[in-house]
Amino acid sequence: MTPAARISAAIEILDRIGTGDPAEKALTNWARAHRFAGSKDRAAIRDHVFDALRCRGSFAALGGGQGGRALILGLLRAQSCDPATIFTGERFAPEPLSEEERAVLAQPVPPDLARRDWPDWLIAPLSERLGADFDTVSEAMRARAPVFVRVNVARATRDAAIAALAEDGIDAVPHPLSTTALQLGDGARRIQQSRAYQDGCVELQDVSSQAAVGTIELAPGMQVLDYCAGGGGKSLALAAACPDCEIHAHDIDPARMRDLPLRAERAGARIAICAPGTPGAGYDLVLVDAPCSGSGTWRRTPEAKWRLTPERLDDLVALQGRILEEASALVAQGGRLVYMTCSLLAVENEAQAALFAARTGWKLTFQRAYSPVTGGDGFFVAQFERKA
Numbered sequence: 001m002t003p004a005a006r007i008s009a010a011i012e013i014l015d016r017i018g019t020g021d022p023a024e025k026a027l028t029n030w031a032r033a034h035r036f037a038g039s040k041d042r043a044a045i046r047d048h049v050f051d052a053l054r055c056r057g058s059f060a061a062l063g064g065g066q067g068g069r070a071l072i073l074g075l076l077r078a079q080s081c082d083p084a085t086i087f088t089g090e091r092f093a094p095e096p097l098s099e100e101e102r103a104v105l106a107q108p109v110p111p112d113l114a115r116r117d118w119p120d121w122l123i124a125p126l127s128e129r130l131g132a133d134f135d136t137v138s139e140a141m142r143a144r145a146p147v148f149v150r151v152n153v154a155r156a157t158r159d160a161a162i163a164a165l166a167e168d169g170i171d172a173v174p175h176p177l178s179t180t181a182l183q184l185g186d187g188a189r190r191i192q193q194s195r196a197y198q199d200g201c202v203e204l205q206d207v208s209s210q211a212a213v214g215t216i217e218l219a220p221g222m223q224v225l226d227y228c229a230g231g232g233g234k235s236l237a238l239a240a241a242c243p244d245c246e247i248h249a250h251d252i253d254p255a256r257m258r259d260l261p262l263r264a265e266r267a268g269a270r271i272a273i274c275a276p277g278t279p280g281a282g283y284d285l286v287l288v289d290a291p292c293s294g295s296g297t298w299r300r301t302p303e304a305k306w307r308l309t310p311e312r313l314d315d316l317v318a319l320q321g322r323i324l325e326e327a328s329a330l331v332a333q334g335g336r337l338v339y340m341t342c343s344l345l346a347v348e349n350e351a352q353a354a355l356f357a358a359r360t361g362w363k364l365t366f367q368r369a370y371s372p373v374t375g376g377d378g379f380f381v382a383q384f385e386r387k388a
């Protein structure tokens with residue numbers, strides 16, 4: 001496909017998303033209906049679509065509207081690419097620019113572009129929480145997220161993993177935020193086909209998430225419950241950090257843990273899967289990786305940014321409080337409770353942790369927040385012990 005044909009495809013897909021289709025579904029449906037498109041075409045189209053969703057507010061301002069065509073005009077303008085060279089109307093290229101579009105493109109660049117890429121109602125809470133980092137984080141959240149893997153230290157050293165990835169043409173360098181993290185460069189898109197991945201030497205996991213797991217002290221023999229295990233990213237990281245801990249994974253929705261046995265086998269990890277609603281009790285450590293806004297990961301899932309509403313956020317905050325209480329009842333005397341989110345919002349993080357400590361017999365002993373300023377996603381970890 002020509003660059004212009006890929007742009008036409010991205011416009012069509014963005015229009016589908018604009019009518020309410022989830023991005024992944026719109027991309028898959030487009031690929032099914034256009035089997036001639038190769039993997040490089042699909043990857044390029046996907047990048048255009050996700051770039052446009054990530055910067056929907058600023059591209060709409062630059063391109064003059066929320067439709068696929070306007071968003072792509074905004075994208076091209078942001079990249080200093082003359083849209084007239086793409087919008088030619090030639091075979092498979094988008095129709096030539098209208099007078100109206102030309103007039104929009106001739107206007108001066110609107111101010112505060114990065115701010116427009118947050119939902120309006122979140123600008124105040126985010127700028128309050130992030131303070132001096134707000135502008136840096138806002139800018140970082142408009143770009144594609146870096147790809148990180150966690151070296152499965154139970155299987156390989158960091159140097160051995162770097163060498164194994166290099167054999168498959170994937171560049172990887174250590175990241176200072178976590179001793180287990182590698183940031184991938186060229187070849188990152190092939191990670192799941194690489195031998196290092198298939199042999200369980202590396203797992204995809206954001207560096208902030210790895211760093212947060214790294215703050216948890218573990219000891220052989222400990223009984224650990226990952227209460228909201230989902231796909232099992234934290235269970236796997238805990239098992240790699242302490243192979244002699246007993247890791248139990250639980251989720252209210254067992255379908256979310258479907259791939260965990262396979263992932264655990266690949267990693268050589270022992271993880272016991274609990275049936276929903278029967279997580280057991282008396283654990284030395286219970287981890288709550290809570291359902292949240294996901295605002296720290298919006299670079300990866302940009303459409304979620306525009307779907308979050310104040311009401312949905314309130315519901316999530318209430319749910320997090322309830323889950324913390326449920327999970328705290330499963331901790332043995334003298335044990336610890338750990339709370340995590342991939343959120344940038346105080347209401348889900350510091351405020352949630354403080355509220356939980358204030359209304360229960362638990363003491364907040366540690367908390368740390370991460371943001372793209374340190375390279376990874378927005379993330380938060382808090383640890384609690386029972387008050388004496």
Ligand SMILES: C[S@@+](CC[C@H](N)C(=O)[O-])C[C@H]1O[C@@H](n2cnc3c(N)ncnc32)[C@H](O)[C@@H]1O
Nearest residue numbers: 228229230231232233234252253256289290291
């Ligand atoms: C942020 S995701 C977990 C991600 C996962 N820990 C990982 O590392 O891949 C939150 C999970 O909490 C689960 N969940 C929601 N409500 C729950 C509840 N009341 N009890 C247990 N799990 C719950 C969801 O099904 C979802 O899988």
